[in-house]
Amino acid sequence: MLWLAQHQLKSKSARIRRQALEKMRDGAAAAVVPILAKILQRDRDAGVRATAAAVLGDYKEEASFNALVAALTDAAVEVRAAAVEGLRQVGDVGAGPALAPLLESGE
Secondary structure, three states, X not given: OHHHHHHHOOXXXXXXXXXXXXXXXXXXXXXXXXXXXXXXXXXXXXXXXXXXXHHHOOOOOHHHHHHHHHXXXXXXXXXXXXXXXXXXXXXXXXXHHHHHHHHHXXX
């Protein structure tokens, strides 16, 4: 099933890419987290990036944490919000310093 989701991630349709990301929720962390991190960093659609952040929150992995922290500086507020929620789900207290600038900005 992962191969189908990976194929759908190449679609021009943001809706199809978001659906593909949702299908990855049950995948093995070793296979899924690197794909999600790449999408979170590179996809041109903020909704797709936000979905990637939300799904990354399901994986309590160091790579998930690192990708979500990096997303806290995304230009789109919806991506930053999804990254904050993802970090809450991951539950790593090391996120505090990365979250401080968002708290200071009022976001």
